[in-house]
Amino acid sequence: MKFQLFLITLLFLIVPPLKTFGQSKGNNIDWDKAKWIGYTEDNRLEKWAARDLMRNQPPMDINTWQPTEKELKVVRRKTYPSVLLRKSFFIEKDISSAEVAICGLGLYELYLNGSKVGDRVLDPAQTSYEKRAFFVRHDVTNMLKEKNSLGIMLGNGFYGQNMAFSPRLAYGKPLSIMVLNIDYADGTKESIVTDESWKAHNSPILFDNIYHGETYDARKEIKNWSSFDYNDTSWGSAELMKAPTKNLLEQQLEPMKKVREISPIAILPAEKGWIIDMGQNMTGWLQINVEEKEGTEVKMRFSEHLMPDKRNIDPASTGIHVTGNTQTDVYICKGGGVETWEPRFTYHGFQYVQIEGLKNKPKLDQFKGWLVRSDVERIGTFKCSDDLINSFYNVSMQTIEDNLQGLLSDCPHRERCAWMGDAYIVAEAASFNFNLKGLWQKTADDIETVLGISKAHFKDTFPYDSRAPSNVSVGKRLNLQARPDWGAATVMIPYFSYIYYGDTTIVKKSWNMMEGWMAYLDEKVQEDGVINGGYGDWCPPGGNVNMDTPPALTSTALYYQSLIAMQKMAIFLGRKVDASVYKQRANTVKKAFNTRFFNEETNSYGSQTGNTFALYANLVNEDKKQLVANNLSDLIMKDKHGHFSTGIFGHRPLYTILNGYGHSKVTKHLWEITDYPSLGFVTKEHNLTTWPEHIANWDKTKRYHRNSFNHPMNSGFSASFHESLGGIIPDEDHPGFQKFYLKPTFLEGLEWCEVGYKSPKGEIKSNWKRNKGKIIWSVTVPENSVASIQLQMYTSKQIKLNKKRVKSNTFELTSGEYVITIK
Known part of the structure; x- marks a missing residue:
């Protein structure tokens, strides 16, 4: 008997206990009795359930392409049906909760x-469904009655996405699992679960695809x-x-919602129907109010x-050449009065909507745009005081x-992919402006x-x-194994979350993954400290043909940056030996980098x-930093005649670097010009409200290039508004803004600037204005935090703190x- 007990104990120590299916924070959900259910019968007409897909891609010069019918090579494909599921039940006792x-997938x-439960839309967030899927909790205590009925409407989402790119991207037909837990006042409990006793029917949604749109027959x-x-x-x-998976987890990420109403600004006559101008490029959908006869197709x-x-x-930039068709919604009227409709299981990236089928010219108040995001x-x-800079x-x-669609996508229409390089580039700018702690944890888990x-x-x-992720961090369209520069997000996304939010959980959860990625680079990729290759400095002005920086430079720099990040995270985890190893490797890489890429004669x-x-x-x-910065200024003002030539890697820190090394006049120049290529060329000359995939020398009299015009990777530079003009910089040795730097650039030409950031410690404010030859700088430091004031470009005699002179141009504030007054 003792020997048997010994074996049982030994087995328990060797084999860890199985994870509870669906285990999550709070009370565990007992999924054992619940079953995945769906409905595969399909009574939809081919006319509505299928759409044409163009399989041939047009050439890059879309202005001259006039395809023949043969060249279009159209195929027709159906979506999986959207279904309704329902279950009725009685409650005969008082409810406690x-x-x-x-x-519900997709x-x-x-x-x-x-009544619909809650205000979430496009729920749950996308995952790699064979690996994990999210469930969501809803408190329905106040919605239950004596006689009740539950209903579930299902759409395809990314789970059933079989239209764009390839039908192989689909995981399967829509399905759901659900548990309703009822706690009664007398202490007893009851559960209502999904099983074969539920009833099912096709929904009025005749077509739904996350890329292509939705057709609804009222x-x-x-x-x-x-x-x-x-x-x-x-x-x-x-x-x-x-x-679909055995790994059912509670979604911790904030839900998708209709966060803001956007009113259209104009209705234009079209060759067919009318064109609604929303006044801005946006992600979401159009809500319509129409009064038409039965059967009218809007x-x-x-x-x-x-x-x-x-x-x-012109749908070229939204991906028609790769997804196969235009983003299209169709509403079939039931007649008998005013009908209000908006889609449920799709979203669009758009500024313009061409609407056909209305008997009369529509009015602006018939339409409402909804910005939809996490x-x-x-x-x-x-x-600040400059409207053009504000527009940037x-x-x-x-x-x-x-x-922000349950992930950080590369664009909201054409690809909708979580490209890792894009996430890395925009992570700091995004983290300064949105609380993305949950999104970065999901991103790390996705990777x-x-x-x-x-x-x-x-x-x-x-x-x-096996230690390398894909270029895209979630789904089936993964675009092969990550190259070394895009794969840097494996380390840097957890690190940025650690630095900006003080998120230690993400470091602990991701350590093995990060360590494995770095070991792969160390063992198989780097050659004497240099990494040869990668995607490189993606999308400079005019496109990648104008890339003037070897990918080896940016890949090696990212490798070094990752090594330093690993060193700092290892220190936090108490892994002193690892920290020392990463530091030594970083030193080796730094030496190799400068040997390979630095020109002593030009300091460049x-x-x-x-x-x-x-x-x-x-x-x-x-001893070379200022000289390199000086050369940077010359490369801009002399070699490129006052314009930048950077792609996403170089543009991210461009203005912060210029300002930090005394070349703010170059920044001022770059932010004033409006000719090609410049930021002002995009926002002022072309009135674009989102950043394009890359800046091209567009001609307003011709069609725009087919590249996306909504790419967040090109927002990466906007971190400079906080870290440079506001001067709010995290201290990487004291994450979560326990300590931080305040080192603003008082940009010439600006009369005032106001910058705010809600850090984990509280609100940080850095507001300055010019007044009679002085700069009046108002600073707010939150509780339990320390700010290090950095004013090295001024002497202590020029600086007063609360009207008193300071002893040094650098000092700390609790x-x-x-x-702070500066002459």
Whole structure:
């Protein structure tokens, strides 16, 4: 007996206990009795359930392409049907509390007694569904009655996405699992679960695809379908479906919501119908109010641009050449009065909507745009006396907002992919302005789910490795194994979350993944400290043909930056030996980097990006930093005649570096000009409200290039508004703004500047204005935080703190409000 007990004890120590299926924070959900259900019968007409897909891509010069019918090579494909599921039940006792836990894939809406539960949309967030799926909790205590009926409407989302790119991207047909836990006042409990006793029917949604749009037939609406009194005897039985994953987790990320209403600014006559101008490029959808006869087909097509004649939309930039068709919603009227409709299971990236099928010219008040994104908190603000600079900030924020869709996407229409390089570039700017702690944790977890599942690119010399993630961090469209520069997000996303939010959990959870990625680079990729290759300084002005910085430079700089990040995180984790090893490797890489790329005669790394990114990554030797910055200024003002030539890596820190090394006049110049290439060329000359994939020398009389016009990677530079003009810089040795620097650039030409940031410790404010030859700088330092004031460009005699002279041009401030006066 003792020997048996010994074996049992030994087995327990060797084999860890199994994880509880669906375990989550708070009370665990017992999924054992619940079953995945769906409905595969399909009564939709081919006319509505399928759409045409153009399989041939047009050439880059879309202005001259006039395809023949043969060249279009059209194929027709159906979506999986959207379904309704319902279950009625009685409650005969007083309720203490009631909660629903539900996962509906790809997307769901939950109904109870005829009403939608909650205000979440496009729920749950996208995951790699074979690895994990999210469930969501809803408190329904106040919605239950004596007689009740639950209803679930399902759409395809990314789970059933079989239209764009390839049908192989689909995981399967829509399905759901749900548990309703009821706690009664007498202490007893009851659970209502999804199983084969539920009834099922096709929904009025005849077509739904996350890329292509939605078709809704209001004539097929089933009134009160989720109410207790509805007679469902004609409905079919729900079908048991194969579980997509065994890893069902509670979604911790903020839900998608309709966060802001956007009113259209104009209605234009079109060749067919009318064109609605929303006044800004946005992500979400159009809500319509129409009064038409039964059977009227109201067709809405979405784009970022108009054709030069202004009488048709131009869908080229939204991905028609790769997804196969235009973003299109269709509403079929039921007649009998005013009808209000908006889609449920799709979203669009657009500024213009061409609408057909209306008998009369529509009015502006018939339409309402909804900006739809993850409902993360806005925590950063910026405003200054220059309207053009304000437009750069506002365009940056709009572009970021438009791509917070349960992940940080590269664009909200064409790809909708979580490209890792894009996330790295914009992470700091986004973290200054939105609370993305939950999104970065999901991103890190997503990256872990795609380790080792993609092949290396056939053009690369980088070998396949099980420790390497994919270029895209979630889904099936992973675009091969991550190259060394894009893969840097494996380390830097957790690190940025650690630095900006003080998030230690993400470091602990991601350590093995980060360590594995770095080991892969150390063992198989770097050659004597240098990494040869990568995507490089992506999308400089005019496109990648104008890339003037070798990918080896930026990849090696990112490798060094990752080594330093690993060293600092290892110190936090108490891994002193690891920290020492990473530091030694970083020293080796820094020496190799300068040996390979630094030109002693010119004090340059060969390009604007070379100089900027070397300074940003702290790879430049101390005695050379100012000289490299001076050369950067010359490369801009002399070699490029006052214009930048940087891609995403070089542009991210460009203005912060210029300002920090005394070249703010160059920044001022770059922010004043409006000719090509410049930021003002985008926002003032072309009135764009989001950043394009790259700046090109567009001709207003012709069609715009087919590249996306809503790419958040090009918002990365906007970190400079906080870290440079406001001077709010995190101290990486004291994460979460326990300590931080205040080192503002009082940019010439600005009369005032106001910058705010809600740090984990509280509100930080850095507001300054010019007044009679002085700068009046108002500073707020939150509780339990220390600010290090850095004013090295001034002498202590020029500085007063609360009207008293200071002893040094650098000093510390504890929590409180201060006024610093600078002559």
